[in-house]
Amino acid sequence: ELPAKRVYEDDLAIAFHDAGPQAPVHLLVIPRKPLERLSKAGAEDAALLGHLLLVARHVAKEAGLTDFRIVVNDGASAGQSVFHLHLHVIGGRALGWPPG
Numbered sequence: 357e358l359p360a361k362r363v364y365e366d367d368l369a370i371a372f373h374d375a376g377p378q379a380p381v382h383l384l385v386i387p388r389k390p391l392e393r394l395s396k397a398g399a400e401d402a403a404l405l406g407h408l409l410l411v412a413r414h415v416a417k418e419a420g421l422t423d424f425r426i427v428v429n430d431g432a433s434a435g436q437s438v439f440h441l442h443l444h445v446i447g448g449r450a451l452g453w454p455p456g
Contacts, residue, residue, distance in 0.1 A: 364415050368407050371415045371445075380448030381419045385412045391441040394430045412445045421447040427455070 360372035363383060374382040385408050391397055397405060409426070416424045424447035429436035 363418065364411060366411075368404060369411045371411055374444065378444075379446045379451070381416075381421055381424070381446065383412075383415050383419065383445040385415065385443040385445060387441060392439045393436060393441055394428050397441070408443055412443050416445050416447060419445075419447070421445075423447060425451050425455075 360375070362370060362372045364371035364385075367388070369385055369387055371383055371385045374384050376382075387404055387408060389401075389404060391401065394405075412426050424445055427444040427446060428441070429444075
């Protein structure tokens with residue numbers, strides 16, 4: 357429970373602005389269900405995971421993005437620093453590849 361500028365919430369998920377944005381638009385989508393990381397999700401989480409992607413699409417559109425990237429870091433060596441599953445929705449500028 358940290359202060360955050362929420363842009364979306366429902367009974368399954370919350371979305372808010374990232375405290376350390378890496379692009380003009382950088383939103384986080386998190387499930388209300390405690391899930392440490394994507395690799396710990398089970399088959400019973402399939403509907404929730406799909407819902408998170410639909411929320412990501414929704415908040416991207418609401419932020420005015422037509423092109424955007426969704427990132428999920430899974431584990432410390434992959435860049436995960438907060439161990440509660442979250443999707444980064446990033447856009448508002450050209451994004452290079454490969455990332456990192």
